[in-house]
Amino acid sequence: MTDRAVNDLHPFWMPFTANRAFKARPRLLATARDMHYFTPDGQAVLDGTSGLWCVNAGHGRAPITEAIQKQAAVLDYAPPFQLGHPLAFELASRLAMQMPGDLNHVFFANSGSESVDTALKIALAYQQARGFEGRTRLIGRQKGYHGVGFGGISVGGLENNRKGFLTLPGVDHLPHTLDLEQAAFSRGQPAWGAHLADDLERLIEQHGAETIAAVIVEPMSGSAGVIVPPVGYLERLRQITSQHGILLIFDEVITAFGRLGGLTAAEVLGVTPDLLTCAKGLTNGAVPMGAVAVSSQVYDTVVRHAARDGIEFFHGYTYSGHPLACAAALASLDVYEAEGLFERATGLAPYWEDAVHGLADLPNVIDIRNLGLVAAVELASRPEAPGARAMEVFHRAFDDGLLIRVTGDVIALSPPLIISKDQIDQLVDQLRQAILATA
Numbered sequence: 306m307t308d309r310a311v312n313d314l315h316p317f318w319m320p321f322t323a324n325r326a327f328k329a330r331p332r333l334l335a336t337a338r339d340m341h342y343f344t345p346d347g348q349a350v351l352d353g354t355s356g357l358w359c360v361n362a363g364h365g366r367a368p369i370t371e372a373i374q375k376q377a378a379v380l381d382y383a384p385p386f387q388l389g390h391p392l393a394f395e396l397a398s399r400l401a402m403q404m405p406g407d408l409n410h411v412f413f414a415n416s417g418s419e420s421v422d423t424a425l426k427i428a429l430a431y432q433q434a435r436g437f438e439g440r441t442r443l444i445g446r447q448k449g450y451h452g453v454g455f456g457g458i459s460v461g462g463l464e465n466n467r468k469g470f471l472t473l474p475g476v477d478h479l480p481h482t483l484d485l486e487q488a489a490f491s492r493g494q495p496a497w498g499a500h501l502a503d504d505l506e507r508l509i510e511q512h513g514a515e516t517i518a519a520v521i522v523e524p525m526s527g528s529a530g531v532i533v534p535p536v537g538y539l540e541r542l543r544q545i546t547s548q549h550g551i552l553l554i555f556d557e558v559i560t561a562f563g564r565l566g567g568l569t570a571a572e573v574l575g576v577t578p579d580l581l582t583c584a585k586g587l588t589n590g591a592v593p594m595g596a597v598a599v600s601s602q603v604y605d606t607v608v609r610h611a612a613r614d615g616i617e618f619f620h621g622y623t624y625s626g627h628p629l630a631c632a633a634a635l636a637s638l639d640v641y642e643a644e645g646l647f648e649r650a651t652g653l654a655p656y657w658e659d660a661v662h663g664l665a666d667l668p669n670v671i672d673i674r675n676l677g678l679v680a681a682v683e684l685a686s687r688p689e690a691p692g693a694r695a696m697e698v699f700h701r702a703f704d705d706g707l708l709i710r711v712t713g714d715v716i717a718l719s720p721p722l723i724i725s726k727d728q729i730d731q732l733v734d735q736l737r738q739a740i741l742a743t744a
């Protein structure tokens with residue numbers, strides 16, 4: 306105990322935050338509604354990032370809030386091990402019905418990180434169940450972000466998140482596909498880069514397919530600064546993995562639930578994985594929840610391998626399929642559907658693309674990339690100070706009433722799917738002013 310004041314800023318060790326800088330200059334969000342946050346003194350902040358890629362239907366949506374409130378009064382909690390409650394089954398069925406291909410089973414977690422670690426464990430369980438105990442190798446991709454569990458940082462490819470921590474043995478990384486010399490200012494999927502998927506052939510040759518369990522990629526990388534898959538790249542990964550008995554996992558924690566204009570990137574881009582992780586937009590960010598959609602082939606193999614009355618997969622969380630999260634997810638799916646928000650994202654995408662590419666003439670802008678309702682503006686780094694320029698833009702934009710997200714010198718934009726054309730113009734204009742002011 307110290308004699309600090311109650312509600313001191315210091316006890317809260319903030320995640321992925323420069324704690325000392327933040328606490329010297331705090332930025333607090335007090336309330337939110339539709340497209341805006343509001344600071345404690347009432348300043349509106351246009352949400353250019355859907356919170357953290359999750360509030361796809363906009364903030365404070367009444368049907369979602371009411372569903373959570375109602376559920377809290379009906380059934381606050383139910384143990385998910387050897388017991389069930391109706392909403393978890395309803396949500397799993399609804400997701401299974403809408404997921405592409407034969408992704409017909411759903412395992413619930415509480416975050417993207419947990420979903421990723423769950424998916425990696427399912428992949429290992431599947432390979433063992435079909436008699437391939439030697440298939441334990443996992444392959445991720447450079448610049449990949451798969452959350453912060455030990456599994457996720459191992460297959461992830463962001464150095465700051467890995468260094469200093471133990472990582473899993475037997476992990477390799479494919480090359481990332483971002484190359485400004487080849488594909489800067491591409492609109493949508495770059496034409497260049499499909500051949501980079503062939504690096505998987507090299508890893509197969511090096512280690513033998515009989516040692517590889519799964520490949521995990523984000524169909525579109527978000528956290529690394531928006532890396533859009535080259536035309537044909539995901540198709541090629543699908544082809545090689547299928548050919549060699551390797552599972553393909555899509556980490557759709559940010560791409561699922563409308564971000565690219567469909568329920569999943571898999572559906573939009575026409576490539577179906579064997580496992581698909583999601584979170585964030587699943588509950589519109591209102592209650593933590595993650596999920597792994599699993600193919601019938603994988604589920605059946607794991608389940609049939611176990612003794613008849615035995616537990617088939619020794620994994621799960623106290624809050625897997627939490628009643629409040631299920632209520633929030635079902636209500637979010639209702640809102641997405643009733644308001645046609647995925648179709649809305651598809652319809653807005655060309656306007657969005659034109660608007661963000663309109664920033665190409667600004668000083669220090671070295672790339673603009675986009676897909677669906679996502680975009681990135683990459684700035685030239687200041688010598689000796691990578692990330693400083695974009696961080697300055699972030700501060701400036703926030704002070705002027707716009708929330709953006711920065712990773713290194715990349716500004717990432719992913720507004721709620723309810724954004725209007727006028728608000729797109731406003732967002733881009735405010736960003737233009739912030740970039741100009743910090744040039």
Ligand SMILES: Cc1ncc(COP(=O)(O)O)c(C=O)c1O
Nearest residue numbers: 416417418450451452556558559
């Ligand atoms: C692709 C991807 N996977 C996993 C995660 C981790 O999710 P969480 O922060 O909910 O653990 C994220 C978070 O941004 C993500 O973008």
